[in-house]
Amino acid sequence: MTQSKLSRIAQLCLRAGLLAALAANPAQALPSDRSQPLSTDADKLELDDKSGTTTLYGNVIIEQGSMRITADKVILHYNKNKLTHVIATGEPAHYSQVPRANQEPVQARAKRLEYHIELETLTLLNNASLVQDGGTSLSGNRIDYDVKKSLVKAGSDIEEGEKRRVRLVIPAKTLSNQE
Numbered sequence: 001m002t003q004s005k006l007s008r009i010a011q012l013c014l015r016a017g018l019l020a021a022l023a024a025n026p027a028q029a030l031p032s033d034r035s036q037p038l039s040t041d042a043d044k045l046e047l048d049d050k051s052g053t054t055t056l057y058g059n060v061i062i063e064q065g066s067m068r069i070t071a072d073k074v075i076l077h078y079n080k081n082k083l084t085h086v087i088a089t090g091e092p093a094h095y096s097q098v099p100r101a102n103q104e105p106v107q108a109r110a111k112r113l114e115y116h117i118e119l120e121t122l123t124l125l126n127n128a129s130l131v132q133d134g135g136t137s138l139s140g141n142r143i144d145y146d147v148k149k150s151l152v153k154a155g156s157d158i159e160e161g162e163k164r165r166v167r168l169v170i171p172a173k174t175l176s177n178q179e
Contacts, residue, residue, distance in 0.1 A: 033097070042074075060088070063171040066098035066105065085116040092127060099132075107131045107162070110143075121146050127164075128154075129152030134174060140166035 003179040034102025054076040056062075063070040071087075071093035077085045088095070095108040111126035122145045126129065139155040141164045153164040 011152065033067055036065035038064040040074075054078070062086075062088075066096075068096050069095075070094045071113070084118060085114065090114040104132075104134075119146075135169075135171040136174060137169045138167070140164060 001170075016157070037073060040056055040060070040062050042056035042060040043054045044056070045059070048055070049060050056074045056076075058072065060069070060071045060074045062074060067087050071088035071090040073087045073090070074079075074086065074093075076083060077087070090133075092109040092111050093113045095113055096105040098105045107127075108124055108129035108130045110124035112124075116122040124143040127136060128141060128143045130143055131137045138152075138154055140156055142155045144145070144153045144155075145151070154168075156164050156166060
């Protein structure tokens with residue numbers, strides 16, 4: 001394989017990984033999503049004003065526009081009545097959102113999903129995976145996306161005795177010059 005072909009494949013891999021992570025970011029969601037009300041459904045809810053948390057238990061569903069989170073447990077953290085971050089856990093917890101009009105939803109899943117609103121970071125932990133429109137997928141034990149820096153990091157933190165390599169899968173149609 002020629003050096004230029006290897007370079008092109010490396011660039012495609014990097015771009016595909018970045019696109020997958022970008023698509024999972026709520027800032028890249030449909031513009032109408034942020035203006036929609038946030039609705040929650042769960043078997044049980046616990047509101048703790050002192051700690052600034054609302055915890056939802058059992059078959060949790062959170063929706064806002066095209067964004068949907070399903071989990072066994074979700075903790076909403078507040079500071080001065082403003083939502084600061086969301087932690088969803090499950091076997092696994094799921095996240096989906098339509099990034100742009102006429103695109104398939106981005107699908108993310110992990111045992112733990114963390115979104116820090118002010119920091120603009122999304123972290124997928126423990127058996128994490130992300131699939132975007134077109135089938136490009138990224139998986140590993142940890143996927144971090146920093147929206148402000150446009151930086152994606154995927155790694156294999158050793159947790160529960162398991163070390164898992166990072167895997168990026170790019171569909172053949174993405175690698176082809178033909179349309």
